[in-house]
Amino acid sequence: MRNNFVDLGCTPYFIGPVLFMTYREKEPIFLGRIDTDKNSISSPTGLKSSGFRFNNSPITSNNGNDAVANLIPASKENCNKIHVSGTNIDALSSALSNTQNNYNFVGNYVCDSNGNCGRAIGAMQFMSSNPDVRKIIVSKAGGQEFLSKLDSGEQITGEEMTQYFSPSEQQTLIDSQTNNLLSTASQQIDPITGKAFTGERLIERAAQIQFAGTNITIDSQAINPNDAKTVKEYGEKTKTKYKQNLQSMNCL
Known part of the structure; x- marks a missing residue:
């Protein structure tokens, strides 16, 4: 003690902290006055990683193509891209790919x-x-x-x-294959109606063919070795996703 003061050592300065306010864990903390003339709000950008790494990408034989752009699937929301059966190509191709949901x-x-x-x-x-x-x-x-x-x-x-x-190349091929699947399925006979597949049953059958091949038994309970679902379940899930896509595309 020196002159009734606590001995703080040799330094003449007080080393804080000075208690200003006390807070409990997870309580709001006062950070100062907000200037109403300026935007003081920090907002997240909303950007997400694409999940793809672009380094060392192979070069295509067509030098005019942008290799990076080819990795990004185009947005597909065309209500007018219709198969002769009345099925929306974009909605179904998206349903077929999203059912698997894994480009790699x-x-x-x-x-x-x-x-x-x-x-x-x-x-x-x-x-x-x-x-x-x-x-x-x-x-x-x-x-x-x-x-x-x-x-x-x-x-x-x-x-x-x-x-x-790449995802964009896959999507282009998916569109082409979707047309072929619908054309093939529409020529087969639905055992439920005794007539050619149409409407939602056509979508189910097209998905079944995509999942297990043209000659797979209609509504088969066989399980694909790469997937836990049966052929029939896959068709039903694709149909549900197709209807959801139509709604999100405002095509109903």
Whole structure:
């Protein structure tokens, strides 16, 4: 003690803190006066990561294409893109891809009873043996080597998948395949009505064909090895998603 004061050591300065206000955990904290002439509110940007990494992306054979832009699927909300059956192409193609909801999906290497082998890949789970898929992949530098890895059953990373078969390329192919699926399904007979598939049943059947092949039994209870749902359940889920898409697109 010096002159009735607490000895603070050699420094002549008081080292705080000075108690101003007390707060409990999670209570609001006073930060000062808000200037009403200025925008003092900090808001989140709302931006989210795309989940795709653009470094080391392969270069396509068409030098005019933007490799980065090709990784981003275009927004699809065209109420006028209608199949001859009356089905909205954008709503159904989105339902078919969103049911899987994974553009970088790579399934196991499998063979069917006819000896056709390959792996289900991408949002719509196209088979790697699909000529259209292979044409897209081989058009890129390193594409042939990537196909060899797919064909031999080697491990494929999600980054490799979206580099060689990008989301936008998948979506373009999905649109084309959606038209083909509807045309094929509309020529088959619905056992419930005894007539050709139409309306919601056409959507279910098109999804079943996409999920398990043209010759799959209608409303089959078989389970796809790459998915926990039965063929019938997949068709029903796609139909529900299709109706939701129509509503969100304001096409009803």
